Amino acid sequence: MSQNPDTTSPQTVQADESDARAAHQADRMPTPEEEAAAERNRLDPDVAQAYGEAVERGANVQGEGQITP
Numbered sequence: 001m002s003q004n005p006d007t008t009s010p011q012t013v014q015a016d017e018s019d020a021r022a023a024h025q026a027d028r029m030p031t032p033e034e035e036a037a038a039e040r041n042r043l044d045p046d047v048a049q050a051y052g053e054a055v056e057r058g059a060n061v062q063g064e065g066q067i068t069p
Contacts, residue, residue: 030038061067
């Protein structure tokens with residue numbers, strides 16, 4: 001653990017970088033029952049609209065919080 005609680009230790013940075021490079025994949029394929037349940041799901045139109053608005057707002061953010069490539 002780092003002596004300064006506001007500083008990330010080198011070990012933590014190394015572990016984070018290792019995790020970022022690791023292959024990420026599902027531990028198994030969905031079962032037929034899980035696939036069927038997913039197909040039965042219906043999206044709430046209000047939730048879909050709110051999500052779309054949030055994505056649009058995030059894409060157009062300027063100033064603090066703006067991510068520049």
